[in-house]
Amino acid sequence: MLAAGPRFACLRALAQSPLKLLVLGGTNFLGPAIVEEAMARGHEVTLFNRGRTNPGLFPTLETLHGDRHPQSPDLRALAGTRSWDAVIDVWPSDPHMVAATARLLRDRVGHYGFISTTVAYKDLTKAGAVETDALADDLTDAAAWYEFDKAQCERVLGLIFGERQAVCRSHILAGYRNPSDAFRMWAVRLARGGEVLAPGDGSDPVQFTDVRDVAAFAVLLAETRASGAYNVAGPRRSVMPFGEFLGQLNEILGRRARLTWVAQPFLDAQGVRPFSDLAMWVPVRTSRRPGFMQVSTAKAQAAGLTFRPLEATTTDEMRWFRDTMPATYEFGVGASNKGFPAARERALLAAWHARGR
Ligand SMILES: NC(=O)c1ccc[n+]([C@@H]2O[C@H](COP(=O)([O-])OP(=O)(O)OC[C@H]3O[C@@H](n4cnc5c(N)ncnc54)[C@H](OP(=O)(O)O)[C@@H]3O)[C@@H](O)[C@H]2O)c1
Incomplete structure (x- = not known):
């Protein structure tokens, strides 16, 4: 839910107009939740993926097929005369992939939403990590490549899209289609x-988050053209x-x-x-990282994150x-x-x- 006040009245108006939304990925776990949420809110969704994971999951949606690999000629499917109000880039942790699509889409989409992770922070030794805290700078800061790579994805996205990008730093996900036990x-x-x-x-x-709460928040960020990073963790306000x-x-x-x-x-x-x-x-x-289960979600809550x-x-x-x-x-x-x-x-x-x- 959006808060009251003139700025929020404007955001509410933005949120109410249907978007032409491009979802990069969209067919494994978080992706379907985002697609379902966007469709339920009346947005016109296009998918881009290789057509391998759960093909046919969304038979009524336009799906562009192609590989995200930066050298892949398939990325041309995203080029040409197409344009979208917003993109939500759901799954990759490869900064080269994110850079390639972000560069290609820079002048074709108004807003770029990216799904990152709360483990991208450099220091999780203390409770209450906030969005302005430093991200992992190199592999010695991170527990694994994934975490460092997500931090790098955020950096390249910031360089290419500037204020027109928003990042959901998601915590452990739970819900329907969860690949994790x-x-x-x-x-x-x-x-x-x-x-x-x-x-x-x-x-x-x-801390953990219902996948549909992350999805709802990711769509809200696109609707309101929000900017910057948000920690997204549940299962409740504290x-x-x-x-x-x-x-x-x-x-x-x-x-x-x-x-x-x-x-x-x-x-x-x-x-x-x-x-x-x-x-x-x-x-x-x-x-080694006791702060992992204690990140602050105050900023996302103020921007409209809710918990089922x-x-x-x-x-x-x-x-x-x-x-x-x-x-x-x-x-x-x-x-x-x-x-x-x-x-x-x-x-x-x-x-x-x-x-x-
Ligand atoms: N699970 C957790 O607890 C947790 C915690 C924090 C953050 N996260 C983040 O949440 C996200 C979850 O991702 P998800 O898997 O659920 O996303 P998803 O969008 O549902 O599924 C991944 C999509 O990527 C497509 N894809 C894979 N390789 C591709 C390629 N080379 N080129 C083009 N498309 C490709 C797949 O389709 P095709 O195979 O058909 O191409 C599929 O549609 C990730 O960003 C993860 O880092 C997860």
Whole structure:
């Protein structure tokens, strides 16, 4: 929702006129949420992708096919006489790709929206990262190429589009079509019921965002021709303690699980890896980046970021699980990218209960 006042009256008017919107990507996870949101708000959407990921997902939309590779002749599909009010560039972390399309579109689109990440910050050792904080300058600042590359994408975009660009620095995403097991690991585990290993003492902070909230905000930035970067993280206006997160999730899923909070030193001694074995858990006491789960979202909230209830995110994740995975799906093995197998959880709980005996 846009705020009151003359400036916002003007933004509201802008937001109400349908846009000719180009979505670069659009068919995996966040992309479809952006496309659906834009269509629901009456915008005229064109997609550009290779036609490999979920082809036919949006049969009624114009889709231009081509490869984003900077040397690809396919980029010509974006050139010529076409023009758009705004573009939302959803997925790449390759600055060369972003530079090539941004240069090509500089005089053909009015506004360039880009999806980045909150891990692009140089320093996440403290709580409350804000948009003016420095981004990763080189690989020693970042945990991985992805993070440094996203920072570079933002820089090249700023040089090419100046004030006509806006960046969503998104936190961990959750929702329908989520390729990651992170949120799902907890939801499915709690839905299965029984004794569940919960990490630490419940006080560590957690942030994540419903993919549809990011989508709504990305479309709003295009509608209002917003400028600059915005941290986009939920699931609510303030950071949530892990205990509240698991407690609420358990309520939503029918209170089938009994949480056993296992102290971090015990988990460390057992070789349990925060964040990968126990997804979304970043223990403040020992993490190299304790600020990761405590970024400030004040600027995005003031610009109109809203949060849907945790029930909605949970329903979407569980629906995707039922639609695409066997009920017996085991986390932490095979294709699973987060969590740990049930047998390991049972063994850890048994060892925790037996300690000091
Ligand atoms: N998941 C998280 O927790 C998280 C957290 C923070 C930020 N983010 C950010 O959120 C975004 C999520 O991306 P998404 O995968 O959901 O985006 P998406 O737009 O839904 O899907 C990726 C799109 O890119 C297209 N594509 C891939 N390679 C291409 C190429 N070489 N040329 C042209 N098009 C190509 C794919 O179609 P084709 O294959 O058909 O070409 C597909 O349409 C990313 O920017 C990520 O960094 C995610």
